[in-house]
Amino acid sequence: MAGYLFRLFAMYRICLCLCAAISCITSQEAEEPVSYTCTEGYTFDPVRQVCKDIDECVHVSDACKGGMKCINHFGGYLCLPPNSQITVTNGDEYTPSPAPAPAPRPPPNQRLIHSLSLPMQCSVGYSLDEHNYCRDVDECTTGRHMCSSDQVCYNTRGSYNCQCQPGYQKIGDQCLDRDECLLPHYCMHRCINTLGSYYCECNIGHTLAGNNHSCIDVNECNDDSPCQHQCYNIIGSFICQCNQGYELASDSRSCQDIDECAYSNYMCQYQCINNPGGYSCSCPEGYQLQGSRICQDVNECDRGHECREDEKCQNYHGGFRCYPRNPCQEPYVRTAENRCVCPSVTSVCQGLPTTIVYKYMNIQSERTVPAEIFQIQATTMYHNTHNSFQIKAGNEDGEFFLRRSSNLSAMLVMTKSLSGPREHIVDLEMVTHNNVINYRSSSLLRLTIIVGPFAF
Structure with missing residues (x-):
């Protein structure tokens, strides 16, 4: 369209030029004053005294658009396709190169005839439309x-x-x-290249956000908890914990019972029983649980027993025994509880201990030795008398030792640990001497030691 307008404008300038030439001829014939004003598209050359054409293709910046080429013409310029040709004639062959404009006083009766021959062709990539405009080809x-x-x-x-x-x-x-993952991308964690594109992946414990680029933490504990007991969410993962008495299995999710009894022999004093999530202690017969692990002896003599009327109940660790209420045997007679006296008036008592006192005690099995377990004490003290103490019987294996404490007492010391259950009878003799009146007497303490079956 621009080229077409410029062609019209050029032809219009040609007409102006022809008119100007004719006017000059007419005025010459009338011998009017000569005017040196040039028409538009020309400039006066004072040296040559002619109107010189202006080359718009040189002086006008970007004169033609759309790939058209600029061709200077008399008094103007043309925008033509690159392969177009232009011929200017006056009836005879005329050189197509631009010539100087006619002088202000052209010869009389001169006729300028310009014939323009323009083959309408567009440059490559363009085609003529119905209005002879060069349009771009898609x-x-x-x-x-x-x-x-x-x-x-x-x-x-x-x-x-x-x-x-x-x-x-x-x-x-x-x-x-193009491997977009090698270029700057928007993936927060991992970029996965594909043919013509890429996509983002998140690390374990995360999921893609709505923009498919960012990663947000997944709370694994919200929905179906992967933990058997307790689940705690952390960034990118989770932690399982077990209830008391349980520990995590090798899969770090399920919980398995802890066998507390296998950890130590001191969990219970007697026997440890493992339970799901915990444990309990039990005691043998004759004992009861005190607290959570200690076994305490049950005093059957206070709670009920099977002793007869003529017997008395003697409790020991883990059980009880029934002993005669009257332990005295002939020729001894009972004078008090557990005390037997041999009457001095009878000849049978000569050479025998004057009194026999029965005592009962119980000790734990495997007791630490040496251990002081019993004290023998004289009840009366006569002037100028001397007492001596000895183990009369029951010490065949040397389990005991009688240590004199004073003139009136002695201490029975256990030197070997005894294992129960068993009954051990030891006769402790006290002999009293009086050298002034030549007096000698003896008394016997029969100590029954009941050893329990356990060390508690």
Whole structure:
């Protein structure tokens, strides 16, 4: 369209020039004063005294658009296709190169005839429309391009470009996949390249956000908890914990019972019983649980027993025994509880201990030795008397030792540990001497030691 307007403008300037020439001829014939004013598109050359054509193609910046070429013409310029030709004649052959404009006083009766021959052809990439305008050809739409099947055609003014599809790059004549993961990308954790594109993945314990690029933490404990007991969410993962009495299995999710009894022999004093999530202690017969682990002896004599009326109940660790209420045997007679006296008036008592006192005690099995377990004490003290103490019987294996404490007492010491259950009878004798009156007497303490079955 621009070229067409410029052609009209040029022809209009030619007409003005012809009119100006005719006017000059007429005025010359009338011998009017000469005017040196040039028409538009010319400038006066004072040296040569002529109107000189202005080359708009040189002086006008970007005179033609759309790929048209600029051709200077008398009094103007033309915008023509690059391959067009122009011929200017006056009836005879005329040199197409621009000539100086006629002088202000041209010869009389001179007629200038300009014939313009313009073959209408457009440059490559353009085509004439019905108005003889050069319009751009869309090679991409019409299929007049050389782009391969893996390329995308983009139309340009007068031509076209072959570009690779998004996600591909041109290397030589081929479009090869562009590894977006090697370039700056938006993936927060991991980038996975694909043909022509890429996608993002998140680390374990995260999931893609709505933009498919960012990663947010997954709370594994919210829905179906993966833990058997307790679940605690942390960034990117979770931690399982077990209730008291349980420990995590090798899978770090399920819980298995802790066998507390296998950890130590001191969990319970007697026997440890493992339970799901805990343990309990039990005691043997004759004992009861005190607290959570200690076994305490049950005093059957206070709670009920099976002793007869003529017997008395004697409790010991882990059980009880029944003993005669009257332990005295002939020739001894009972004078008090557990005390037997041999009457001195009878000849049978000569050489026998004057009194026999029965005592009962119980000790634990495997007791630490040496241990002081019993004290023998004289009840009366006579003037000028001397007491001596000895183990009369029951010490065949040397388990005991009688240590004199004073003139009136002695201490029975256990030197060997005794294992129960067993009954051990030891006779402790006290002999009293009086040298002034030549007096000698003896008394016997019969100590029954009941050893329990356990060390508690």
